[in-house]
Amino acid sequence: MLTERFSTLADRYDAVLSDVWGVIHNGVAATAEACDALIRFRNQGGTVMLITNAPRPGSVVTSFLDRVGVPRTAYDGIVSSGDVTRAVMAARTEKAVFHIGPERDLPIFDGLGLNFVPLGQAQYVVCTGLRDDTVETPESYRAELNELRRRNMFMLCGNPDLVVERGDTLIYCAGALADLYHSLGGEVLYAGKPHRPIYDLAIERVTKLRGATPPLRRVLAIGDSVRTDLTGAAQFGLDCLFVTAGIHAEELGERHAPDLAALDKMFADAGVTPKAVMPRLVW
Secondary structure, eight states, X not given: OBOSOTHHHHTTOSEEEEOOBTTTBOSSSBOHHHHHHHXXXXXXXXXXXXXXXXXXXXXXXXXXXXXXXXXXXXXXXEEEHHHHHHHHHHTTTTSEEEEESOGGGGGGGTTSOOEEOOGXXXXXXXXXXXXXXXXXXXXXXXHHHHHHHHTTOEEEESOOOSEEEETTEEEEOHHHHHHHHHHTTOOEXXXXXXXXXXXXXXXXXXXXXXXXXXXXXXXXXXXXOIIIIIHHHHHHTOEEEEESSSTTTTTTEETTEEOHHHHHHHHHHHTOOOSEEESSOOO
């Protein structure tokens, strides 16, 4: 299961659905070896669709990738949970909405004509993250979430990730708030991985690029999260290449040489097993 190079697997696949944060960048800088691997896969005829739980439109994610140094030659397109979130909200334009999240996520709402209101006037809530993820935790929102639950409000979660890396630090994401709300009995719709809508959209875009729908056995998911990437791929019927030097690195010991016993236990506890495992994505 542990493999040193993606090149040993690449010929088995026509398309890759690659995670972004934790695989091709760490929130601060691009991971050069991973970008090179995807470029080489594309050069031999493969299609690379980035699939991310970023709660922003794919076009905004592209601009961020440019800033951290991810070359556009490493991918053919991007599907984000922001894209899925927009589609859900576009079908609810008549309903007043309350937003939980930072201002940087506001582009997700551009052009939808939504009616944003204070909590007390809202008909549903969209959560794209913590308002200040440098100091807040999900517990900072318990009182607010209790009020949402008291009012029996539906929550749309624009990013199902619990945490992501920002440099060497783990920060909380919208998924952590949504899970807390769900634990309080609240109704939540998760827009991104591991849920099916984002995979359907990714395969649709791969099909358009390739001119035909690839067999699922010829599509490989790549990611660093058991909860989102590995579970999502398994539920959708895809093989998964699991990268250990992402959000689970500390649990697995040495970042570049994971503890195999700990890794096996993690997969056993989750009830899912990847096709292959690498410390980092390398060609």
